[in-house]
Amino acid sequence: xxxxxxxxxxxxxxxxxxxxxxxxxxxxxxxxxxxxxxxxxxxxxxxxxxxxxxxxxxxxxxxxxxxxxxxxxxxxxxxxxxxxxxxxxxxxxxxxxxxxxxxxxxxxxxxxxxxxxxxxxxxxxxxxxxxxxxxxxxxxxxxxxxxxxxxxxxxxxxxxxxxxxxxxxxxxxxxxxxxxxxxxxxxxxxxxxxxxxxxxxxxxxxxxxxxxxxxxxxxxxxxxxxxxxxxxxxxxxxxxxxxxxxxxxxxxxxxxxxxxxxxxxxxxxxxxxxxxxxxxxxxxxxxxxxxxxxxxxxxxxxxxxxxxxxxxxxxxxxxxxxxxxxxxxxxxxxxxxxxxxxxxxxxxxx
Amino acid sequence: xxxxxxxxxxxxxxxxxxxxxxxxxxxxxxxxxxxxxxxxxxxxxxxxxxxxxxxxxxxxxxxxxxxxxxxxxxxxxxxxxxxxxxxxxxxxxxxxxxxxxxxxxxxxxxxxxxxxxxxxxxxxxxxxxxxxxxxxxxxxxxxxxxxxxxxxxxxxxxxxxxxxxxxxxxxxxxxxxxxxxxxxxxxxxxxxxxxxxxxxxxxxxxxxxxxxxxxxxxxx
Numbered sequence: 001x002x003x004x005x006x007x008x009x010x011x012x013x014x015x016x017x018x019x020x021x022x023x024x025x026x027x028x029x030x031x032x033x034x035x036x037x038x039x040x041x042x043x044x045x046x047x048x049x050x051x052x053x054x055x056x057x058x059x060x061x062x063x064x065x066x067x068x069x070x071x072x073x074x075x076x077x078x079x080x081x082x083x084x085x086x087x088x089x090x091x092x093x094x095x096x097x098x099x100x101x102x103x104x105x106x107x108x109x110x111x112x113x114x115x116x117x118x119x120x121x122x123x124x125x126x127x128x129x130x131x132x133x134x135x136x137x138x139x140x141x142x143x144x145x146x147x148x149x150x151x152x153x154x155x156x157x158x159x160x161x162x163x164x165x166x167x168x169x170x171x172x173x174x175x176x177x178x179x180x181x182x183x184x185x186x187x188x189x190x191x192x193x194x195x196x197x198x199x200x201x202x203x204x205x206x207x208x209x210x211x212x213x214x215x216x217x218x219x220x221x222x223x224x225x226x227x228x229x230x231x232x233x234x235x236x237x238x239x240x241x242x243x244x245x246x247x248x249x250x251x252x253x254x255x256x257x258x259x260x261x262x263x264x265x266x267x268x269x270x271x272x273x274x275x276x277x278x279x280x281x282x283x284x285x286x287x288x289x290x291x292x293x294x295x296x297x298x299x300x301x302x303x304x305x306x307x308x309x310x311x312x313x314x315x316x317x318x319x320x321x322x323x324x325x326x327x328x329x330x331x332x333x334x335x336x337x338x339x340x341x342x343x344x345x346x347x348x349x350x
Numbered sequence: 351x352x353x354x355x356x357x358x359x360x361x362x363x364x365x366x367x368x369x370x371x372x373x374x375x376x377x378x379x380x381x382x383x384x385x386x387x388x389x390x391x392x393x394x395x396x397x398x399x400x401x402x403x404x405x406x407x408x409x410x411x412x413x414x415x416x417x418x419x420x421x422x423x424x425x426x427x428x429x430x431x432x433x434x435x436x437x438x439x440x441x442x443x444x445x446x447x448x449x450x451x452x453x454x455x456x457x458x459x460x461x462x463x464x465x466x467x468x469x470x471x472x473x474x475x476x477x478x479x480x481x482x483x484x485x486x487x488x489x490x491x492x493x494x495x496x497x498x499x500x501x502x503x504x505x506x507x508x509x510x511x512x513x514x515x516x517x518x519x520x521x522x523x524x525x526x527x528x529x530x531x532x533x534x535x536x537x538x539x540x541x542x543x544x545x546x547x548x549x550x551x552x553x554x555x556x557x558x559x560x561x562x563x564x565x566x567x568x569x570x
Contacts, residue, residue, distance in 0.1 A: 159367050
């Protein structure tokens with residue numbers, strides 16, 4: 001593989017690393033921050049399941065991103081990834097929980113605008129629609145789970161210590177599911193733009209098992225996410241666990257579960273096919289934001305408790321961030337593409 | 351697997367549950383012994399039995415101390431209930447103080463041998479029974495804090511009720527003592543004992559107030 005290809009792929013790996021560092025905190029943040037689960041345990045489980053989710057169920061959302069804008073040159077994909085990574089970094093520095101999903105969509109639109117390619121408005125509307133739906137569904141699910149769990153706990157009268165043990169196990173399971181869903185739903189953000197121009201070839205093992213070039217890309221992206229989890233997520237997890245979400249471990253489990261289900265719903269080809277087979281509208285397979293899902297889940301529980309605990313000014317600030325991020329990413333993508341084409345003489349579009 | 355130590359986690363949990371239950375049992379039993387100790391002391395014919403009971407309280411107090419230390423160790427070593435660990439330990443320490451107060455009262459009776467005239471016997475026994483009932487209600491509050499958060503308020507209400515009863519009985523007895531023809535030094539001496547018994551209720555009420563706050567913190 002040429003050195004330039006490796007350098008361009010680094011853009012995606014950088015984005016994968018930042019996804020691992022930031023979004024893993026949504027999955028295990030509260031559990032680790034409140035010391036219910038050790039960081040080492042969380043990091044290992046998270047890494048394994050992110051990679052599994054990416055390889056096994058990562059295709060659906062990638063196709064949708066491909067429909068939004070098919071970046072056909074490696075320097076273009078590199079520019080999109082760097083733009084997405086930078087915009088996430090800028091917003092995170094401002095203290096807003098944003099996600100790579102919105103950034104990569106903004107960056108792809110930036111590429112479309114720069115290269116004069118048309119943006120599939122239908123797909124864009126579907127993606128934007130899911131971004132609105134994602135926190136709402138997460139909020140509704142966490143409300144439902146909260147009521148069920150509260151009633152169950154009141155009837156079960158578990159000893160505080162036994163409840164603690166069960167909550168740890170539940171947090172680990174929900175975290176594993178969350179990591180799988182994160183990998184399945186968000187690998188498209190990291191590696192999606194490289195799929196049409198994958199530098200890998202299919203590997204056939206014993207004529208029985210085909211390891212496609214796409215799966216190889218997803219494995220690479222998954223590993224980048226895992227590296228992000230191990231190297232940088234600890235700090236973010238403690239921030240999420242201690243500062244951002246002051247919740248009981250049981251409430252944290254409910255939020256993680258709601259978040260994981262939402263991410264899984266928008267990534268599962270199986271569920272989508274099943275709904276279609278029984279003549280129900282299928283769920284669009286779209287990369288959604290894990291931060292939005294978590295914030296939706298937290299607000300859901302807050303509303304159920306009367307809404308007094310919800311910091312609406314912060315919620316408004318976060319929503320503003322969600323609107324600003326794709327615009328910022330598109331702008332940065334546009335600028336980087338201009339620099340790559342006009343200063344480095346690289347082809348960003350065929 | 352992955353450092354979670356699942357079997358030991360559940361094993362430690364069950365062991366700790368048993369230890370905490372045992373600790374509350376001891377608190378309740380010490381109260382029951384204390385309830386019999388005062389009438390035994392007042393019937394001067396049963397001095398041997400009184401000493402035996404004081405020894406019994408001493409043994410129970412040491413056992414409670416040992417359990418508190420073990421629970422403290424396990425909670426921190428296994429990082430169990432990180433969100434409520436400090437609350438649980440504070441409650442156990444304060445409950446241990448109640449056991450210590452029972453023991454202290456027994457020792458003071460044993461060493462200072464206060465001379466309660468017969469006319470005060472019934473009132474003193476009545477006060478002691480109210481104090482023990484108050485601690486019994488506290489035991490229920492503690493048990494509900496661990497298992498049934500919803501009942502904490504009801505049980506804590508009983509603690510408050512008995513504490514008020516105890517205050518009334520203490521004031522009445524103290525008044526009777528000071529209205530009697532005893533010498534001032536003897537009045538002061540008896541008042542000291544009555545006050546010391548009543549103080550157990552104050553401590554019980556403080557703990558039940560504390561538990562109510564912890565229960566609110568613990569709600570899902």
